[in-house]
Amino acid sequence: MIKNKTGKFISNVYLIAMLIFMYLPIIYMCVFSFNSSRSLTRWTGFSTQWYERLFSDYTIGEAVYYTVLVALLATIFSTIIGTITAIGLSKSRYVIREIITNINDLPMMNPDIVTAIGMMLLFASLGLEKGFMTMLIAHITFCTPYVILNVMPKLRGLDPNIAEAAMDLGATPFQALIQVIVPQIAPGIMSGALIAFTMSIDDFVISYFVTGNGVKNISILVYSMSKRLNPTINALSTIMVSIVTIVLVLINVVPVINAKMKNKKISEEGNY
């Protein structure tokens, strides 16, 4: 008994230490975004001036706009491309499927800097002007493998007759795809899209090499600002952390609530 208790105590301490280690820097940053002075180490009092500055700063606003726009577009395109590719692969022959999935894994293991320089050289040799379009293309490219990787296992678990059953009941192949296949692999598509979105939002290396024409995302902007310490970065980061936290909470809580509502409905209707 005593051994168990000490064991539990140690594991709790370990867990708390881990959490502190991971979250203390973030909390520290959040707290200092409300500091009244410029100092990043000495607390001088509460103020929201850095938030005010953030919202009045045009370059920051523009960077946020580009970051979100690129992330949304890259997520949409890479999710569509990745899902279609995964479905195609699941129906192709074993050898082709193995080759393509291995090629698909390569860019994820490759260091970002290699991909970045490769992309930069490619765009230069094609004579494309660096800017918003090149950044978007690059983001779609490095996001797609993550979608494929997330959708493939869901397809493997699918009943092989299910698409046939839909077509047997009069659905065209497209209807079968939309009404039967997609709803069942939806969790895989969703997690693929979420990973694509986060990969795109926090990408620095690749974006830095392929953008131009004054188009900057948040990472590039923060990098250029970090030489002159400025708490507006703290404010911006705090807002991003809050958004991510809210989104994550929603993603995890909404399905639980939905399931509960559904169960309640069934048990109510079941009483006849």
Place this chain on the structure above:
Amino acid sequence: MRELIQFRNIVKEFDGQLVLKGINLDICENEFVTLLGPSGCGKTTLLRILGGFIEQTEGEVYFDGIEISNVPPYKREINTVFQRYALFPHMNVFDNIAFGLNIKKENKDVIKQKVTKMLKLVGLEGYENRAVTQMSGGQQQRVAIARALVNEPMVLLLDEPLGALDLKLRKEMQVELKKIQKEVGITFIYVTHDQEEALTMSDKIVVLNEGEIQQIGSATDIYNEPENEFVAKFIGESNIIDGIMLDDYRVVFFDKEFECVDYGFHDNEPVDIVIRPEDIDIVDVEKGMIKGTVKSILFKGVHYEIMVETEHEDLKVHTTDVSEVGKEVGLSFFPEDIHVMSKMAAY
């Protein structure tokens, strides 16, 4: 009866391997037809060609007089009950059954009415909102049947639908399927490897082996008059003995001449002789047509399975009478119990 489906010289090749070797088969309206054969005999392949999921290498399929090889599955008036049901797990029972009607954009009230009628037919009233993943195998089976039948197809294809159910449930569903078929009055094409299932339900049984039709006939035809050794062995249990047909109604085996009811063979033609184990009686040694010793006895529930060792071959006997190992017995049977078949062509 009108011929609804005609297979003409269907050949199917998978990676250089012939799965179907020229199938010719006619299926009539309102028939319960079973494609029976061991696994790998091509029965499911034939069904999938009819459903439109794979294309034959050679040959034609006529449906209601029209060649349908180029018609996609969603335009065929055929519905299928799949081996592992293939229900849509993200939909409840109602939406599963209504799927085909929703695709056809039928009126909501009509859909509700038709689905309710189907649920009643398969005995699942009140299960509309149940998730299909929370149902037992037997219930899922019923949903799959309702989902197919609600579209009012001319033909229902069933691909080993009872394979995953336990024995008792399987027997219940056999009776029920036959009942449903009579009620809706359409053609059922049923694929199975279970000979008992085939005998219980079918109007017509098509015995397949290695991509070829071995015999087509009613349950009694196939059981009592198997056309060759394969059919005799596959349907029920049998003793198969080499013999020689002297002339009509006279056959020799075990160095003895027997009277039989078969005719139309060449004189002195070598033949296979089938005697079903239940047709052999164990009698006293002196009364028997063949003498032997009881080699082993197995209790099978309804009857005993007794192996009798004779001078030539061991014979299997099914009897309700008790015997004992080592006992000298006589075996006796009637002329009509002897069934003579031509030797199978050597492969």
